[in-house]
Amino acid sequence: MKTTRFQQRDLVWGALVVMLAALPLIPGVIGNSFRAHVMIMVLLYASMAQSWNIVSGYAGQTSFGHSVFFGIGAYGAGMAVVTYGLTPWPGFLAGALLAAVVAVLISWPCFRLSGHYFAIATFAIVEIFNRLFMVWDWVGGALGLDYPILPDGWVNFVWSQTKVGFYYGALALFVLIFGIVRWIETHRLGYYLRAVREGQETAESLGVNSTAVKLSAMAFSAFLAALCGGFFVQYNYRVDPPMVMSLEMSMKFVLITILGGLGNFWGPLLGAMILIPLQEYTRAYLTVLGSGVDLVIFGLIIVLMMVKQPRGIMGIVTDFRARRRRAGALPDAGA
Amino acid sequence: MALLEVDNLTMTFGSLVANRDVSFQVEAGTIVGLIGPNGAGKTTIFNCLAGMYKPTAGRIVFDGRDITRLPAWKVSRLGMARTFQVVRPLKEMTVLENILVGAYLRQADSDRAMEIALRCLKTCFLEGDKDRPAGDLTIGNKKRLEVARALATGPKLLLLDEAVAGLTSTEVRQMVGLIRGLRDEGITILMVEHIMEAIMPIADKIVVLDGGIKIAEDRPAAVVANETVIKAYFGEKFSQRLKTMKQAGAS
Numbered sequence: 001m002k003t004t005r006f007q008q009r010d011l012v013w014g015a016l017v018v019m020l021a022a023l024p025l026i027p028g029v030i031g032n033s034f035r036a037h038v039m040i041m042v043l044l045y046a047s048m049a050q051s052w053n054i055v056s057g058y059a060g061q062t063s064f065g066h067s068v069f070f071g072i073g074a075y076g077a078g079m080a081v082v083t084y085g086l087t088p089w090p091g092f093l094a095g096a097l098l099a100a101v102v103a104v105l106i107s108w109p110c111f112r113l114s115g116h117y118f119a120i121a122t123f124a125i126v127e128i129f130n131r132l133f134m135v136w137d138w139v140g141g142a143l144g145l146d147y148p149i150l151p152d153g154w155v156n157f158v159w160s161q162t163k164v165g166f167y168y169g170a171l172a173l174f175v176l177i178f179g180i181v182r183w184i185e186t187h188r189l190g191y192y193l194r195a196v197r198e199g200q201e202t203a204e205s206l207g208v209n210s211t212a213v214k215l216s217a218m219a220f221s222a223f224l225a226a227l228c229g230g231f232f233v234q235y236n237y238r239v240d241p242p243m244v245m246s247l248e249m250s251m252k253f254v255l256i257t258i259l260g261g262l263g264n265f266w267g268p269l270l271g272a273m274i275l276i277p278l279q280e281y282t283r284a285y286l287t288v289l290g291s292g293v294d295l296v297i298f299g300l301i302i303v304l305m306m307v308k309q310p311r312g313i314m315g316i317v318t319d320f321r322a323r324r325r326r327a328g329a330l331p332d333a334g335a
Numbered sequence: 336m337a338l339l340e341v342d343n344l345t346m347t348f349g350s351l352v353a354n355r356d357v358s359f360q361v362e363a364g365t366i367v368g369l370i371g372p373n374g375a376g377k378t379t380i381f382n383c384l385a386g387m388y389k390p391t392a393g394r395i396v397f398d399g400r401d402i403t404r405l406p407a408w409k410v411s412r413l414g415m416a417r418t419f420q421v422v423r424p425l426k427e428m429t430v431l432e433n434i435l436v437g438a439y440l441r442q443a444d445s446d447r448a449m450e451i452a453l454r455c456l457k458t459c460f461l462e463g464d465k466d467r468p469a470g471d472l473t474i475g476n477k478k479r480l481e482v483a484r485a486l487a488t489g490p491k492l493l494l495l496d497e498a499v500a501g502l503t504s505t506e507v508r509q510m511v512g513l514i515r516g517l518r519d520e521g522i523t524i525l526m527v528e529h530i531m532e533a534i535m536p537i538a539d540k541i542v543v544l545d546g547g548i549k550i551a552e553d554r555p556a557a558v559v560a561n562e563t564v565i566k567a568y569f570g571e572k573f574s575q576r577l578k579t580m581k582q583a584g585a586s
Contacts, residue, residue: 187445199423204408206437
């Protein structure tokens with residue numbers, strides 16, 4: 001029974017990826033349009049939220065510090081290109097590895113703090129890194145790093161003529177991160193993450209080394225968030241500290257996942273599918289009302305969600321399914 | 336050598352002494368009961384054994400290894416599993432997933448861990464609830480889940496903290512049968528229990544605590560006749576009256 005359920009879900013997943021991969025083949029859908037930009041952003045932010053979901057959703061350790069790891073990844077790629085004149089690829093890897101190491105070093109002392117205190121500590125870390133990168137000349141300081149003009153293609157991971165390249169890049173990132181989380185979910189680490197969230201002492205009584213489990217979740221999570229940061233800097237051709245290492249950026253990791261469904265595989269995608277188009281279209285069309293309109297709507301949706309269904313959109317979906325199953329099961333029970 | 340040796344264990348919380356110089360042994364393959372009035376320090380001993388508390392003084396040797404200050408997860412890996420008196424289901428995970436967390440301790444492969452989990456699910460009569468969220472179970476089933484989950488870790492010694500408290504009499508009989516079955520499979524059992532019908536028929540030895548101190552250690556039949564034990568449970572007065580009654584009966 002367990003296996004069939006997994007197969008069904010994986011089938012849905014496979015179909016979705018094939019569909020997304022085929023989209024650019026339809027003329028006029030991707031191209032260089034604003035729609036393409038929105039779709040790339042949805043894939044990117046869904047991936048970011050999913051990477052956050054590992055440590056904060058599945059393992060229940062709320063982190064407001066993910067923009068730091070995202071930023072380290074962004075600077076990894078940025079410095080490889082701007083400072084060292086290389087392709088961004090070694091920068092992606094170095095940034096991601098460094099982010100994982102930094103994440104482990106930061107969380108080691110922070111995991112001694114439980115519950116809200118861990119979350120508060122991660123807040124402080126964003127500020128520290130933001131200030132540090134602002135004054136650090138080696139990484140470009142407050143001016144940041146600006147990309148030179150480079151030939152298009154996968155080697156430099158930049159495309160100036162069409163967005164199809166970036167679209168496939170974002171899709172690859174999306175498949176990688178969602179694939180890894182899917183794997184974790186069905187293996188020992190996934191069960192251990194959830195066990196630690198549901199009851200740390202209970203998990204330990206069952207032989208789970210909760211510190212090691214939380215640290216590995218953090219390392220995975222930071223590594224993947226940093227890859228997203230690398231993509232982000234390539235897409236924007238520049239990076240400076242407020243762009244990446246800010247509380248606002250951290251909050252996007254958090255809010256998208258919470259809206260979609262915390263600790264749920266589909267949650268980050270659903271959240272991104274709603275919040276990102278909202279953000280991009282209000283920015284594009286409603287600027288007459290002022291620059292923060294998207295954030296106002298953002299905030300309203302979150303408040304509404306927290307009041308009505310704290311488990312997010314996936315909570316609504318599971319409730320609906322459970323109700324239907326119960327309605328379907330009743331005649332069976334009678335027979 | 337005994338599977339578990341507790342040597343002069345003392346546990347204090349500030350000025351409160353929960354256990355003082357408690358020593359006893361649990362032989363492999365036996366069922367040992369740990370009884371005593373409320374506040375006698377039974378659960379504190381369990382927490383010390385299982386690595387959740389660091390004892391103030393004394394020594395715990397399990398399977399030939401000193402485990403006195405090891406963290407809980409290491410103790411569990413060495414083969415000592417526990418259940419909690421106040422049940423602690425991993426609420427948002429299903430019953431099967433709860434047991435699976437335990438099963439993964441000895442088996443990293445998902446399919447084989449699943450086999451272990453399904454076996455423990457069956458042993459503890461939980462098949463009907465396998466896909467329910469553990470938080471939704473009745474208290475009886477939550478108690479069974481505690482046992483199933485601990486069992487899935489493949490323990491040599493199982494610590495049961497009031498595993499039958501709160502169950503109906505039918506459920507108690509079922510659980511007692513289950514515990515006996517586990518012993519027959521070779522799992523040593525140390526159990527804290529208040530319900531005498533549950534523990535007396537199956538225990539090979541009873542250790543009695545009162546006020547944090549061991550007051551008796553004997554076969555069940557001898558323990559119920561022990562004067563200190565009667566005093567601890569029923570008070571000085573009743574113990575005196577019982578003595579007079581016995582003497583009157585004898586003469």
